Amino acid sequence: MPFTRILVPFDTSELSVKALEKAVEISAIDQSPIFILHVISEIPLPIHYSRIELKNNEVTISPLVNKLHNEIKNEMIVILEDVKNTYAKHNISITTEIKIGDPAEIIVDFTKQNNIDLIVMGSIGHKGISGMFKKLGSVARKVAEEVNCALLIVR
Known part of the structure; x- marks a missing residue:
């Protein structure tokens, strides 16, 4: 059965790299496009720093949390560009996307x-900002x- 659209949730862990390699191998058979999705988990900070506010009918997050998310996102943009370049020789369409939220929920929504x-x-992948905590x-x-x-x- 040929696959037409392949998703690889990617968090830079060793197993997500292995998953990407397997996806490239599968994709090479039918030239199926690969979507690499990185999800930035919500950052657990004390309430004082992580407050969410409603201003002018728009939800805003604290400047500190916003800054951290942007820094992580900017680092991931570079990493994902390197990943795309690594597999460019396979002539496979690779699209990358970065989202913020609960990884499982984002992956399920993206899939649909x-x-x-x-x-x-x-x-098993990385969890949190540093990837030091793993949850089986x-x-x-x-x-x-x-x-x-x-x-x-x-x-």
């Missing part, structure tokens, strides 16, 4: 909105419970 028919992801497969488990497409979990 973009008609993804295969997700290739690591069984919680994102992979949540995604597996929610999506209606094929899911390949790489170990």
